[in-house]
C-alpha cells in the first residue's frame with residue numbers, strides 16, 4: 687500500500703483547470719518532492735490531500751483511505767500550509783498546547799519542550815510578534831507534534847534560516863515519516879528527497895529517483911519547457 691495516492695485528480699476554478707488528471711504515488715518512508723512552475727497545481731493537490739478542497743474528479747488516498755474521510759486521514763497526517771495562520775494572541779507554547787488538546791494527545795509536555803528547544807522558539811513569544819520564519823517553524827512544530835506517519839508540506843522551508851532548515855530535516859528523518867513536499871528549493875531537494883515528481887498545468891510531466899539525475903535544475907527546466 688502507498689502512503690499517498692493521487693489518481694486522475696481534477697480540479698477546476700471557473701475556467702482554470704488547476705488539476706487536469708494528475709496521477710502520482712508516494713511510497714511509505716519516502717521523501718517525495720512535488721516540483722512545478724508557479725500555478726502548476728501543487729498547493730491545490732496538497733489542499734485536496736488534507737481535505738481543504740474537494741476534487742472535481744479522480745481520487746486521493748492517504749494510507750489507502752479516501753481523503754473524503756478527513757477525520758480518519760488527519761490522525762495520520764501532519765500538514766504545513768504555504769501560509770500558516772495561527773492564533774495571533776497566543777504564545778508559541780499556548781499554540782502547541784491548544785493543538786495537542788485538539789488532537790486529544792496526552793503527556794505532551796515533553797514533546798512540546800523538545801520541539802520549542804530544537805527550533806529555538808521562545809515559549810512566551812506571541813504569534814503576532816513573530817517573524818515569518820518563526821511562524822513557519824511554529825507551524826512545523828504543530829505538524830510534528832503528534833509524530834505523524836505522513837507529512838504534507840507546502841513550501842515549508844521557504845522562510846527558514848539554514849540552521850532551522852537543518853533541524854527541520856533532521857526531525858523528519860528522526861520521525862521516519864513519509865514526506866510529500868512542495869518546493870522551489872531545488873538544491874534542498876537534491877540533498878534531502880528520494881524522488882521527484884514534476885507537474886505542469888495540473889499534470890505529471892516527469893517523475894524520477896533523485897539518484898538517477900546529474901543536475902536537478904537542468905532536468906526540471908527541460909521537462910517544463
Ligand SMILES: Nc1ncnc2c1ncn2[C@@H]1O[C@H](COP(=O)(O)OP(=O)(O)OP(=O)(O)O)[C@@H](O)[C@H]1O
Nearest residue numbers: 699702703704722723724725726727728729730731
Ligand atoms: N481559490 C482559488 N480560486 C481561483 N483560482 C485558484 C484558486 N486556487 C488556485 N487557483 C488557480 O489554480 C492554479 C493552480 O494554483 P496552485 O496554487 O495550486 O499552484 P502552485 O503550483 O501551488 O503555484 P505556486 O508555485 O505559485 O505556489 C493557478 O492557476 C491558480 O491561479
